Structures are given as C-alpha cells and as structure tokens.
Amino acid sequence: MSVTGTTGPSGAASLRAHSHVRLIAACTIGNALEFYDFVVFSFFARTIGALFFPAQDPTAQLLLAFATYGVGFFLRPLGGLVLGAYADRKGRKTATLLTLALMALGTCMIGLAPAHATSGLTGASIVLLGRLLQGFSAGGEVGASTTLLAEHAPSHRRGFFGSWQLASQGLGVTAAAVVAFAITTMLPPADVTAWGWRLAFLLGALIVPVGLWLRVALEESHANEADMRTRSVSSLRIAVKQFPGRILAGVGLVVGGTAANAIIVLYMATYAVTQLHLPPQAGLLAGIAGGLANVIVAPLGGALSDRVGRKPVILISYLLLVVAIHPAFLALNASPSVNTLLWIIGGLSALNTLGAATVILTLPEIFPVEARATGMSLVYALGVAIFGGFGQFIVTWLIQTTGNPLAAAWYVMACAAATVIALAAIPEMRGHKLV
Numbered sequence: 001m002s003v004t005g006t007t008g009p010s011g012a013a014s015l016r017a018h019s020h021v022r023l024i025a026a027c028t029i030g031n032a033l034e035f036y037d038f039v040v041f042s043f044f045a046r047t048i049g050a051l052f053f054p055a056q057d058p059t060a061q062l063l064l065a066f067a068t069y070g071v072g073f074f075l076r077p078l079g080g081l082v083l084g085a086y087a088d089r090k091g092r093k094t095a096t097l098l099t100l101a102l103m104a105l106g107t108c109m110i111g112l113a114p115a116h117a118t119s120g121l122t123g124a125s126i127v128l129l130g131r132l133l134q135g136f137s138a139g140g141e142v143g144a145s146t147t148l149l150a151e152h153a154p155s156h157r158r159g160f161f162g163s164w165q166l167a168s169q170g171l172g173v174t175a176a177a178v179v180a181f182a183i184t185t186m187l188p189p190a191d192v193t194a195w196g197w198r199l200a201f202l203l204g205a206l207i208v209p210v211g212l213w214l215r216v217a218l219e220e221s222h223a224n225e226a227d228m229r230t231r232s233v234s235s236l237r238i239a240v241k242q243f244p245g246r247i248l249a250g251v252g253l254v255v256g257g258t259a260a261n262a263i264i265v266l267y268m269a270t271y272a273v274t275q276l277h278l279p280p281q282a283g284l285l286a287g288i289a290g291g292l293a294n295v296i297v298a299p300l301g302g303a304l305s306d307r308v309g310r311k312p313v314i315l316i317s318y319l320l321l322v323v324a325i326h327p328a329f330l331a332l333n334a335s336p337s338v339n340t341l342l343w344i345i346g347g348l349s350a351l352n353t354l355g356a357a358t359v360i361l362t363l364p365e366i367f368p369v370e371a372r373a374t375g376m377s378l379v380y381a382l383g384v385a386i387f388g389g390f391g392q393f394i395v396t397w398l399i400q401t402t403g404n405p406l407a408a409a410w411y412v413m414a415c416a417a418a419t420v421i422a423l424a425a426i427p428e429m430r431g432h433k434l435v
Contacts (some may be wrong), residue, residue, distance in 0.1 A: 016356050022171025023152050024161065025030055027145045028168040029210065030100060034141050035172025036179075037204040038134050041069050042266040042392065043180035043284060044197045046273070051115040051193065052124045062270065066393040068128055072135030073381075073389020080377030083140020087147065087373035095144035095373070099137045100212055104205045106133030111201030126243040135389075143377025147364045151372075156306060162361025166353060170294020173265055179203060180269075184280055200217040238371035241377060245425060246366045247379055252422025253363070254383025256318050257356030259415035260325075262391035263408050264348045265290030268341070270392070275405040276336035285338065293349035298357035305358045307429045314362075314423055317355030318416045324351060325416075329409035359419070365429040372397030372434075387415055 041048065049058075072100030087095035109130030114123040146165045153161035187196045239247065265287055272283030299362045305313045328344045360380070367375035391411065398407035 004132045017388070023149065024164050026400055027096075027149050028164045028171065030096060030212075031141060031145050031165060032372035033204070033210065034100060034103045034138060035169045036175045037070070037172075037201070038138050038318065039102050039173055039206060040176040040180065041072075041110065041131070043176055043269050043287060044200065045270060045392075047090060047193055047197045048127070051114070051117075054431050055115050062274075063393060063396055066390075066396060068124075068131055070390040070393050071128060072131035072138070073385040075132045075135035076139035076237045076381035076385050076389070077378065079136035079139025080143055080381035081139075081374065084143045084374035084377030087140065087144040087377075088426055092144045092148035092151070095140055096148065097212060097215070099141040099144065102137035103141070106130045106137060107201050108205045109133065110262060111198045111205065111242070114157035121375065126340075139381040140148060140377055142360075142380050143364070143373045143375075146360060147373045147376055150361065150364045151369075151434060155431055157303075158365070159302040159305035159310070159358065159361055159430065159433075160299060161302070162364070163298045163305075163357040166357040166360050167295050167298035169261075170291045170298060170353070172207065172291075174288055174291030174295065176200070176204075177269075177291055179286050181281060181284040181288065184284065184327045193236065231234065239367060239375040243367060243371075243375060247375065249425035250363050250366065250375075250379035251383045252418050253314070253426065254380055254419075255387045256321070256412075256416040256419030256424075257352055257359055258384045258388030259391050260321060260348070260352040260412050261290075261294075261356065262388045263326075263395055263412050264345060264352060265294075267392045267395060267408065268345055270396070271405075271408065273340060275399065276311045276341070278336060278338060278341065280336045282341055283387060286341050289342045289346040290349040293346050294353045297350045297353040301354040301357040302361060304354075305361070305430060309363075309428050310358050310362045311423055311426065313358045314355045315420060316417050317351055317358075321348065321351045322413050325412050326406065326409045329406050333405050355419070362429055365432065366426065369434065 045065040046062060048068075049061035053061050053064035053068075083095055083099060086098070107130065110127050112127035113130065116123055142165065145168075146162060149161045149165060150158055157306040183196045183199060184192055215238070269280070269283035272278040272286060273280055276282075301313060301317070325348060328348055332340055332344050363379055364372050364376040393406045395411050398411065399405055
C-alpha cells in the first residue's frame with residue numbers, strides 16, 4: 001500500500017485540504033474526548049479513594065484509588081489486540097466509532113457508581129468494571145486513530161499528521177483538568193465529595209456523541225485497499241511472527257513518554273498537595289499547563305521530524321529530559337510555589353511532548369498495512385499498561401517507602417533512558433512510503 005495523501009477526488013487541491021482538516025479534527029476531537037474520560041479519574045483520585053476505598057490511612061486510600069486507575073491499563077493490551085485486529089479487518093474508522101461508544105459506557109458506570117457508605121463493595125466493583133471497560137476501549141483507540149491519520153497523510157507530512165494523536169491527548173488532559181478545577185473551585189468541598197466529582201464523568205459521557213458525529217463522515221483509509229489480505233491472514237500472527245524485534249523495541253520507545261506524562265502531568269494533582277503542600281487547585285493548574293504544552297508542542301515535534309528525521313528528535317528530547325528532570329524536581333521541592341510549579345511542569349511537558357509525539361507517529365510506520373493497527377495497538381498498550389498506568393502507584397509507593405519526594409524524578413529518568421536505548425533498534429522512517 002502506498003500513501004497518496006488524498007481523501008477526495010484526485011487533483012482537487014481544495015477538496016484534499018478540506019478533507020485533511022476534517023480528518024485531523026475528527027481524530028483529534030474524538031481522541032481527546034476518549035482521553036478526557038480516561039484521565040479525569042486521576043484528578044479526582046483522592047476523592048474516589050475516600051468514597052469507594054475507606055481506610056484509616058489516607059495513603060492506603062490513595063494507593064487503592066491509583067491501583068484502580070492502573071487496572072484500567074491492564075486491559076489496554078487486550079483491547080489493543082482485539083480492537084486493533086478489528087481495525088485491520090474491518091477498517092480504521094469503524095474501530096474508532098466502536099471505541100468511543102465503549103469509553104462512554106465505562107465512564108457512565110464510574111460516574112453513577114454508588115459510594116461505599118451506601119452499597120459496600122458494590123460501588124467499588126462498578127468503578128473497577130468501568131475502569132476495565134475504559135482501558136479496553138483506550139487500547140484500541142490509539143492504534144486505530146493513529147493509523148487512520150498516518151495512512152491518509154502525504155509521506156512528507158506524515159509526522160505532522162500523526163503528531164495530532166498526542167496533541168489530542170493533551171487536549172483531553174487539559175479539558176479534564178479545567179473541568180476538575182472548575183468543580184473544585186466553584187463548589188464547597190462537601191459538595192465536591194457528595195456529587196460534584198460525578199459531573200466530570202457524566203459530562204465526558206454526554207459529549208461523546210460529538211466525536212461520533214465527526215467520525216461518521218470520514219473516509220476509510222484501509223478496508224477497501226487491503227481487504228483480501230487482512231481477511232485471510234491473522235494480523236496478530238503477522239505482527240508477532242514477522243516483527244518481534246520491532247514490537248519489543250516499540251514498547252521500549254513508549255516507556256519514556258508514558259511514564260513522563262503520568263508523573264509530570266497527571267500525578268501533579270496529587271503531588272502538589274501531598275508533597276509540596278500546595279492547595280488542590282495548584283495541582284490542577286499544573287495539569288492544565290502540561291496539557292496545553294502537549295497541544296502546542298506536539299504538532300511542532302511532528303513537523304520537525306518531517307524535516308530532520310524521527311530518531312534525532314526522539315533522541316535529543318529524551319536526553320534533555322533525563323538531564324533536566326532531577327534538577328527541576330529539586331528546585332520545585334526546595335521552593336514550592338504555584339508559579340514555580342507551572343513553569344517547571346510546562347517546560348518538562350514540552351520536552352516530553354517533543355519526543356513522545358514523534359514516537360507515537362513512528363509506531364504505525366514500522367508495521368505493514370495488514371498488521372499496522374494491531375502492531376501499533378499492542379506496542380502502545382504494553383508500554384503504557386505498566387509504566388504509565390501504574391506509574392502513579394509506583395511513585396506513591398516509592399515516596400512512602402523511601403521518604404524521598406525526588407523518587408518521582410528518578411522513575412521518569414529510568415524510563416526515559418529505556419526509550420533512548422530502544423531507539424537504536426528502530427529504523428528511520430522519515431519520508432518512507434507506507435507498505
């Protein structure tokens with residue numbers, strides 16, 4: 001398969017441009033809605049821990065809440081396999097519509113779950129099932145939507161197109177942090193605990209139809225061109241048997257970005273309160289700063305990778321992150337303030353986004369069309385499941401065990417170093433036609 005970059009009639013430049021804008025908007029907004037639903041849990045982790053996992057020790061409550069958050073990532077590999085294979089057989093667009101519907105269902109379950117005080121373990125079980133369903137959906141969303149972007153893009157602009165996948169994640173994080181900030185600022189703490197936190201989840205479910213409407217009109221990039229190949233051969237078998245080295249290296253590539261995002265952006269809502277002793281709103285503002293950095297820097301990183309290559313951008317960004325994060329956390333803990341927090345989180349997020357946007361668009365490039373969504377979904381879900389999903393749990397436990405708040409920085413440094421090492425096994429894909 002060769003990528004032509006046209007989704008309208010051949011030779012109609014204005015129609016192609018319009019179609020490309022529609023493609024990016026549909027994938028970006030739809031994916032942002034899914035990531036809003038998936039990450040909003042993190043911004044209310046302390047409230048959810050108190051409501052559904054009562055314990056005498058607040059740290060134990062928080063660990064149980066983060067464990068539930070992380071469990072959602074455990075089903076991402078399964079969702080990546082099932083929904084990735086579905087995307088390779090039935091088409092990318094069809095798979096993205098399915099993932100949106102599944103995510104809405106899981107989000108509603110969490111938002112409507114009864115608290116432990118009224119239902120005992122029933123409420124916690126519903127929250128857990130909702131997280132599992134969200135994780136399953138998210139495992140298929142990234143692979144399907146990223147391959148849809150990559151396969152529609154012109155070869156010389158595929159980096160820019162694919163980078164909107166990460167920009168959309170930043171948009172989702174920003175929206176979740178803004179909603180959480182508004183709820184916690186406008187409502188008294190008692191109302192936030194009683195019912196306010198549920199608004200964030202129910203809002204996420206209500207706006208999913210917008211994503212469905214945007215995606216229905218998209219053209220399929222795959223099913224018509226490779227239908228015979230993908231129906232006769234298992235996409236998972238192709239990915240695992242023919243490209244085991246690329247799967248392993250791809251997981252290594254994902255580790256740095258997902259760990260950095262989990263700690264620098266999402267965990268800050270908790271870290272700012274528990275370690276820096278700042279007001280809860282400070283952590284949410286940090287989430288907004290980190291999300292906005294993703295939205296702004298991701299397209300720049302993708303466009304830069306189209307000019308100088310994927311590997312140089314990934315290498316430089318993660319080397320800089322390894323060097324910068326420990327001094328940044330040291331300064332943050334030495335002089336905690338809202339302004340310091342926002343500047344540091346914005347800067348670290350920008351470094352991570354520069355590399356992560358390039359990583360996420362490289363993953364579908366290294367697999368053939370008949371296994372592209374499956375390979376991409378599997379690699380991304382495996383990397384995210386442990387190092388991203390349980391990153392907040394691991395860091396909370398490390399800080400509690402060692403008494404050192406800088407453990408968060410060491411965790412990100414180790415994961416970023418793993419990405420730099422894995423980069424050696426990945427071919428340079430800039431300008432190559434997808435096959």
